[in-house]
């Protein structure tokens with residue numbers, strides 16, 4: 184399949200040039216020309232007002248993945264642990280994995296390395312049908328070689344159709360090695376996963392260009408379809424105390440790692456943990472104006488039982504420590520309520536908080552982009568609104 | 584010691600937006616830059632050269648224009664520059680990109696390969712680890728400090744979610760680096776002169792003993808099906824009136840959905 188411009192129809196209007204995510208359309212002699220950087224994604228087709236851009240060898244029939252990949256059925260989740268305790272992202276993956284497996288009518292498998300049986304049972308209660316458990320202490324610490332070798336063996340044996348892992352420092356480091364070896368595609372940092380009704384392929388949605396665009400990505404001709412999934416984005420499934428499943432103790436002999444972790448140093452502040460787990464976050468930006476603004480926000484946070492977040496602007500100004508920063512270069516959060524006060528809403532901030540259940544934005548500028556994602560928008564002065572809100576909430580809580 | 588630094592030419596993405604009506608990228612006038620993480624990778628390589636002696640090669644896969652990034656790399660201290668460029672590489676995803684880069688690195692030979700943590704356009708952070716796998720060498724991601732290199736071993740700090748790990752690896756190794764690692768230098772006058780005169784070596788598919796079916800669009804397992812603007816949440820509500828009325832409505836709404 185390839186995409187070409189019909190030179191007889193092209194009027195040289197250049198509309199298509201900017202539509203290409205790969206910069207593959209250039210103007211030659213007053214006509215659009217598609218160069219070799221084309222990915223055949225067809226984004227430009229509907230853009231041309233003349234209908235001059237067409238697909239040649241048109242639409243190779245949707246690949247018949249049903250029969251070609253009949254051996255590849257299950258959904259497999261890599262469940263990450265830290266110090267032997269299952270990491271929260273694993274439960275989110277099980278939630279997403281369960282939905283996909285139910286949709287496909289297949290089983291949900293989980294792989295747990297370096298934790299014990301009690302943790303494996305938890306994975307079953309969160310939705311896994313079968314857990315491959317390896318309690319060998321060699322897996323307590325993360326080494327790319329051992330993790331990649333172990334996961335690779337289970338995948339080669341079980342032939343899952345879909346493999347999911349957290350887009351954490353661990354997942355993003357070793358999963359690419361596994362994909363490279365399996366000669367299959369890996370989609371990074373996904374925020375949504377669906378099954379295409381027609382082909383049964385996994386449709387993977389992910390942000391690119393620093394969160395400025397979203398891309399929908401397929402891996403139609405190779406199996407398994409692999410994805411890392413951004414933490415705090417997928418919803419957990421239902422926890423079922425009485426759920427039963429299989430736990431398979433797996434031993435790996437002769438696994439060796441070329442790299443060696445000689446020491447693990449913890450540098451967590453209370454706050455960073457709190458931000459991830461908070462139900463309510465009260466965040467301020469440049470509009471908070473300084474320490475005084477943040478004092479008001481702290482009072483609101485106290486009244487609602489929330490914690491303080493901040494945009495990069497406020498952190499750069501030195502009003503709040505970096506550990507409070509939400510966004511592309513800070514933390515991704517997903518609370519029930521996110522108060523954005525005096526935050527304009529640059530994409531880099533939005534990518535870190537837009538999946539919050541409810542977003543309340545207070546900003547003086549009615550055109551601030553934060554209002555595009557806000558559930559409730561208040562155009563106004565936070566120095567006026569926030570104390571009023573705090574007082575009203577205190578009042579309400581005093582009554583109850 | 585031979586060090587290869589993989590650099591990618593990227594649009595300065597902080598400025599790239601999508602037009603929500605037409606779903607097209609608005610890239611007019613967006614300059615091309617060296618991927619910011621790769622500047623830290625290059626700086627790390629040049630410091631090793633200054634401390635222990637090494638030959639530093641900057642390597643990029645891309646269109647002929649990517650030569651500009653290579654010259655910039657030379658101005659910052661790279662000794663050699665290699666442009667991996669061939670029509671056959673076009674449309675590569677991370678798998679095919681890593682396959683081709685590994686082919687070139689194998690030919691050039693390296694004790695340490697540096698990559699950035701991730702490229703700010705594709706944003707996948709996959710090319711480093713995949714390249715290491717193709718090369719059959721270990722890698723360490725998110726390197727924030729290099730503690731020492733001796734006896735064919737390197738000790739680094741790897742940034743993790745809750746702190747860092749101290750990791751040792753034998754050479755050859757591939758490292759992907761984060762910004763905390765160092766502060767990249769500005770090009771010196773001498774560097775700029777060298778950049779102007781530098782000979783850029785061009786490698787194509789014939790130079791890397793590649794399997795044709797593993798290159799470019801054809802060799803790429805992932806396909807970008809479409810791109811679109813990030814969605815804006817439905818059901819949003821602007822609260823009107825003066826401050827008191829706004830606060831009042833907000834409280835009522837929050838109570839209605841049992842959030843207060």
Ligand SMILES: Cc1cc2nc3c(=O)[nH]c(=O)nc-3n(C[C@H](O)[C@H](O)[C@H](O)COP(=O)(O)OP(=O)(O)OC[C@H]3O[C@@H](n4cnc5c(N)ncnc54)[C@H](O)[C@@H]3O)c2cc1C
Nearest residue numbers: 370371589644676677698699701702705706707708709710
């Ligand atoms: C919108 C969009 C989404 C995409 N999503 C995916 C996806 O999910 N999965 C996938 O496999 N591909 C994807 N791609 C393709 C991918 O962006 C390209 O393969 C790209 O060439 C390399 O990936 P990256 O930009 O993510 O680099 P990263 O893996 O983030 O780069 C890490 C480091 O690798 C080195 N490096 C990367 N590219 C080069 C190069 N050309 N030359 C030299 N060194 C380099 C640099 O040191 C860089 O710092 C996507 C492309 C687009 C446009």
